[in-house]
Amino acid sequence: MNWESVEKRKLSWSEIWGMESNRLSFIIRETYDVLPSPINLQLWFGKDPSCPLCTVPATLKHISVGCRTSLTQGRYTWRHNQVLRCLAAKVECKRKSINAQPFTNQEERQFSSTFVQEGDKPRTSPSTPHLGLLKVARDWQMQVDLDQRLIFPTEIMQVDLDRRLIFPTEIKTTTLRPDLVLWSTSQKLAYVIELTVPWEEAIEEAFERKKLQYANLAAEAEDRSWKIKVRPVEVGCRGFVASITEKLLREIGIRGKAQRQAMRELANTAERTSHWLLLKRTDITWAAKAVS
Ligand SMILES: [Zn+2]
Incomplete structure (x- = not known):
């Protein structure tokens, strides 16, 4: 049996979101544990399981x-x-569109001198595009910890993500290198986004670990009047996007069709790259492959 020929089971997002976690876990195992990992090959054909x-x-x-x-x-x-490149491209598009959006008079009064409070709910009027929690400012800056140049694949715009991330020193000098930082100097507000691509069953664990990692940073930045919001996000390595990722997209105003598109792209990127790792499992030398 050649695992490359195994059909992957396709599930609609509505099916996935509606599922109990143990049911989802069962389906994942049912779908993927038939792949000929060395352990399975030993079971089936007595081959070396190493x-x-x-x-x-x-x-x-x-x-x-x-x-x-x-x-x-x-x-x-x-x-x-x-996966980070895919997420960063989505966030960068949103950042640019929000910065280009004029403040409404109401927003001007609401946000020009006040500080966004923890637990505040975004109040978007039906006539304006979704701005989410980012509506409080128009001076959002972003840095992403990627070392390759990204050309956004449309004629409309080029997104330059060729910026190694150095945590903005106006917030805090730190040796931590989060995956993505989105910040507004006017509001002294920063979102630290940490991406993990874990085994689906380890999603909870990855979330807690990341959150803890940035707890001190957030506390120290607060002493300098900065508010740091840590947002660990996960995209399971077999292409199941964690609900926390869906929540982040919603929070920053990526909703509806754009959100579904982003979720699909994140899932596909994780799944295709994991697939490539499986294909390369017997290659001692490693050569990355561009996933387009
Ligand atoms: Zn190994």
Whole structure:
């Protein structure tokens, strides 16, 4: 049996969102554990179950997220950055469109001198585009921790993401390098977005770890009157986008069709890059592949 020939099960988003987590977990296992990981090949054909890269018994999970050799060779970082690039392009588009949006008189009064309070709900009027929580400012800046130049694939605009991330020193000097920072100097408000591409069952754990990592930074920045909102987001390595990611998109005003499109692109990017890692599981040398 050749795993590349195995059909992946397609689920609609409405089906996924409506599912209990254990049901989702079952379907994922049902769908993917038939792939011929070395462990499965041993079960089926008595083959050597070792990971070709590191000799540990290789489950699908090992190949997807747990192989030390893959980690040191940068395979998982490559996948992470592909998904981050996709997310960053969406956020960058939204940032530009919000900065270009004039303040309404009401917003002017509401936000020019006040500070956004924790728990504030965005109040968008039906006639204006979705601005989400970013409506409080028009001076949003963004940095993303990617080292490759991204050309946004439309004739309409080019998004230059060729900026190594250095945390804005006006907020806090730190050695932490979050994946993406979106900040407004006028509001002294920053969103720190940390992306993880975990094994789907580890999504909760990844969220807690990331949140803790930035707790001190947020507290210290607060001493300088900056409000830091940490938003860990996850896109499961098999293409199941965590609800926390959907929430982030909604919060920053990416809604409706644009949101569905973003979710689809994130899922596809994670799934295709994981697929590539599986295809390359027996290659000792690693060469990244551009996923377009
Ligand atoms: Zn391994």
